Amino acid sequence: MIGNLPFVACVVLIILGLYTLIFKRNLIKIVIGLNLVQCGVNLFLITLGYKSDSVAPIYTMAGKEEMVLPTPQALTLTSIVIGLATTALILSFAILIYKHYKTADASKIRRLRG
Amino acid sequence: MKKYVALAALLVVSGFFLLSAIEMHSFGSPAEEDMDRYFIENAQEETSTNNVVTSIVFDYRGFDTLGEATVLFTAVVGVSLLFRRLRK
Amino acid sequence: MMSKIVRTITNILYSSILIFGFYIIMHGHLTPGGGFQGGAVVASGIALVLIAYGYDTIKDWIKKSNLSILESIGGLAFIGVAFLGIGTTFFYNFLANSGTLFGNPTVIGINPGDLNTAGVLPLMSWAVGLKVLAGLGSIVLLMAYGIKKGDEK
């Protein structure tokens, strides 16, 4: 348990994000919740690849040949860019909704209630 | 009522997430690493790149990167679609 | 438009941010970084200018349509390089260890690094870098435009 504290921390971040998604009604807060979940998942991926006493997997002027796993770093890079793209799109929708209804409160907008 | 259902769902999902975090291999010592060891040992020879992560991003998993570039392109096209000028 | 202090510091920082971003794109196969990271750094420079000067001032400096053309070119270059390898397979690294452009063999093991290595990877890095800087820049500009658009009515 105590050795897995980094994983638990990532999961706590995800749970906080889910809580925000479910119980907050402000559009921007919903986007923030989604971002928290994204950050949690990205951190989870990157912590999976850590190996004790190792350096980054780059041979240029490396300290030693013990290296952490490189695949999670590549995956996380991809998923960060994907998260950024989705966030940009969702925020654009939020801007449009705000322009149309003059409010960012989801409970005042018909379809987003419930 | 609805709030309690949502809370219960959240608690169940959190339990699953926490379970997977606690059961995961202990931090700092991956359970298996044969694929990654291949990358570390052979990336320099096969792609003549010092940076193993770049060799994965652009060579071994280049198709993912194509998808990722497409995602970004899609988002830009989507955002410009949403903020386009409408005909009067 | 923000205060004079912000604008002056932006003027000083802007060029160094761009140079740092292009450095990261160029050395992606040797040091931490690559097309995405470098492109994001350059785009953050664009965002900084946008915040410091406001959308109305900079819309004449950086054109959205030019950025979108740049992005299409970046995307086409990336997938084009991938298609060039189709003599063997899609995404085949046909320049590595060939002795031509970016074709020097790498020393196995820890070494100081040689810029002229890695085959098609630097080309892809440049294509992706171009794409990301144009893409992120135009997202930021478009959002600023979108926020402005309704207020004029």
Added chain:
Amino acid sequence: MINEHLPALIIGIPLLAAFATPLISKINDKLRNIFVIGVLGATLCLVVSLAFNVFDNGIFVYVMGAKSTGLSLPSGYRMPIRIILEVDGMSIFMAIISSVVAFFGAIYSWAFMHKETGKDKYYTLLLILTAGMFGMEFTGDMFNFFVFLEITSIAACSLVGFKIRRGESSEAAFKTMVLYTLGALFVLFAVGILYGQYDALNIATLASRIQYTAMDKVALGLLVAGLAMKAGAVPMHMWVPDAYAEAPAPITMILVANSQASLYGIFRVCFTLYGLTISTHTVGWIIIILGILSMFIGVTMALIQKKIKRLMAYHAISQTGYMLLGVGVGLAVLSDANALNSYGLKAMEGGIFHIINHAMYKGLLFLTAGAVIYTTGKRNLNELGGLAHKMKFTTIFFIIGAAAIAGLPPFNGFASKLIIYESVYKFNPMLSIIAMLVSILTLASFVKVFQSAFLGPEIIKIKKEPKTMIFAMLCLSVIIIAFGLFPDIVVDKIVAPAANALVNSMQYIAAILGGA
């Protein structure tokens, strides 16, 4: 030469065209339309030729960026390291649906989108959405699957919010995007769990290594939940009516195919990834219950709807239930060879046959609804009436589509539903009776739509529907009638290979790892 690269070309050509579309749009609008339709037509031809290849030679493997296209495991390592495209009967079956739907959607869009602005972006997103669906269906790699899932999500949601004048479109798109992203993040977390334990991302490698520990169960739950969210099955269906109702009609048709691609993801995970270790009976029953709930809730909600596309969207949920039911029965008896041969395989064939039938007739219905909205500008059934006087073609096509969805004899819906009823009855009579009841309610609901929108006196002014729209609807109707008249040929030629591909997960694994 071109034969070796087919899967990469099928994904690559629409993507390349998508990057080029904004540049071509700057030259000429008509040229761009012809270009997009031509590209999708060429892709359809490539998919068909790949289909012949797969049906003749078995599973098609394509390694991205290796020294040769065929499979080559690195010496001394018993695992693939590159991204592998693996096309089996089920993948190619889904790819046929996606390409047909995208092709006719593009043709229909020519006239339908004529008056809108932003058409260059519309066609770009349409191409990306198509390429994303192919990627989801062909890939043999979990993370690559996630990437393509996100590509389709982003493209689909941008298109749902296409009508930016209407506030409802943005709302629907916001809601859909949040749920899609959440589902995709669940999938990504599950991929992380699997990677952390087995250090592999390839589906075949993972399938051969999975131990079915507690963490694997969590990963299975997250994968099924995340993908069911996108497929529009019941507990997570709230985005479906909004998104389907707000998207332009051709996009709604492609969204149906997109949801089915996620459904394919569920089947791939349950049958192939976990096929060797899972307790198939339990998971099969979970999928059956999801299916029954989807069927029932979808159709009861549809009965009270007033808006024509919302009503059809609820029917789409209900029809998804049939597919889940058919395939779920197959999964529940997977470990029991006797039951599998006597009715399980048949039920799966019915469920899979229903996927293609549903894409065709639901696509046709959404297109007719689009034609109604195009010519009248009204969405509410109470404001419509007497359309049959002016829109003769659309009326005929609507009758064909409605008869097919309700399962009346000469049409394709009857063919697949009959297979499902017969085989599910042997498994559990109750389920079969519920399915028939839902079918009758569906018929009642569509009789109501027909009566209130198409019959009666002419109460509103309407214009004629354009030719390209009629052409697209006509082609879909011909496919529906052909499938309805010759169901045996279709089942033999394309559905049975798909069902067999799902059942024999060992073949899928052996194609990558050898006979081990």
